[in-house]
Amino acid sequence: MTKTVFLGTVAAVALTTGAALAQEGSTLQQVQQRDELNCGVNTGLVGFAAPDASGNWTGFDIALCRAVAAAVLGDPNKVRFVPTTGQTRFTALSSGEVDVLARNSTWTFSRDTDLALDFVGVNYYDGQGFMVNRELGVTSAKELDGATVCIQTGTTTELNLADYFRANNLSYTPVNIDSNAEGEQQYMAGACDAYTTDVSGLAATRAAFADPENHIILPEIISKEPLGPAVRHGDNNWGDIVRWTLNALVAAEEYGVTSRNLEELVRSSTNPEVQRLLGTTDDLGAMLGLDAEWARRAILAGGNYGEIFAANIGEQTPIGLARGLNAQWTQGGLLYAPPFR
Incomplete structure (x- = not known):
């Protein structure tokens, strides 16, 4: 409502x-x-x-x-x-x-x-995906049960994330952010296990890291994002x-x-x-x-x-x-x- x-x-x-x-x-x-x-x-x-x-x-x-x-x-x-x-x-x-x-x-x-x-x-x-630190040992979004997830408010990603986790009987704790810059900071600080947004945005964010090779974009694409x-x-x-x-x-x-x-x-x-x-x-x-x-x-x-x-x-x-x-x-x-x- x-x-x-x-x-x-x-x-x-x-x-x-x-x-x-x-x-x-x-x-x-x-x-x-x-x-x-x-x-x-x-x-x-x-x-x-x-x-x-x-x-x-x-x-x-x-x-x-x-x-x-x-x-x-x-x-x-x-x-x-x-x-x-x-x-x-x-x-x-x-x-x-x-x-x-x-x-x-x-x-x-x-x-x-x-x-x-x-x-x-x-x-x-585009399509929505997930990025995690390689050290987490996760290779699929379906392994994120109970994870904390950084997500931008006011975007389609919020509903997509909720739908995907509900459909796969997974639980998560959202970490709300206002911008990609904030998401990058929170993710790098360890405030969330995964960052979710459009895959293009994840690739762009990862490219700005000092150690991009240590962060992987998981294979699942969970939405259509034209x-x-x-x-x-x-x-x-x-x-x-x-x-x-x-x-x-x-x-x-x-x-x-x-x-x-x-x-x-x-x-x-x-x-x-x-x-x-x-x-x-x-x-x-x-x-x-x-x-x-x-x-x-x-x-x-x-x-x-x-x-x-x-x-x-x-x-x-x-x-x-x-x-x-x-x-x-x-x-x-x-x-x-x-x-x-």
Whole structure:
């Protein structure tokens, strides 16, 4: 009952805020007038969204923010990154503090409907897992009966964890945390036997350890976690802009358009889909309120989807993630951009 009331309250706030924002003008107009994109991101998750010592943000999710800024404002650096926790992220979006939420958030029924958000696609197909210290001697999540488990509040992982342990007749004691940084600290301090979150998050967390080889991610994947960017419900054009910016990055990889060969393909490609994507024929940008070269700028900002994946979280990075489900549909994965036509 408490959860239902809370969600309903947030939804009411979101609808009221959305109406107020609509009166002030579309999100696109606001971003252009401000000359800056406000992008909600993680408070710090290496490989996905984290500031360096100089305060410069980098990561897989950061690249999407920069691609949207490049498409809309012509400059991938015109972004203000707003760190959000699992508990504050949706409020930041519904209140108008951020224009888009690009923060490893799972697309679920209640978030899409009751919170009045629009998830515009999936940029990472994930699943929840568990990480333990090798010294614990555990090789399966089913051996965690009676364990203490670090878990972020305000996330889908709470219900997933409860469901999994109940289904397997296991008991556990939750250690509630507000952010990944806190989870890392608690786990390393021995406050919990296991840390549970999305497997990508576990890999990113482990990569930051001084002794990553001493921590193992257990084989069980206990949920589906389609992660993707979200916008406020009600501004369909802005949703289309973020959705098709993501699609442009995915399609560019499929058609072999990279940040290195894009300019050459603008001049020489005879592929009709590539021509439409790059704006050399059929001005698709006009349908979004943008110019013909919006997708070119988005791709040049950090590369196509494959380039972004490889540079930030791929197998040659400390995160070490294989493409798996996030491979192109032509390579056995789930990535599939609708046609640009």
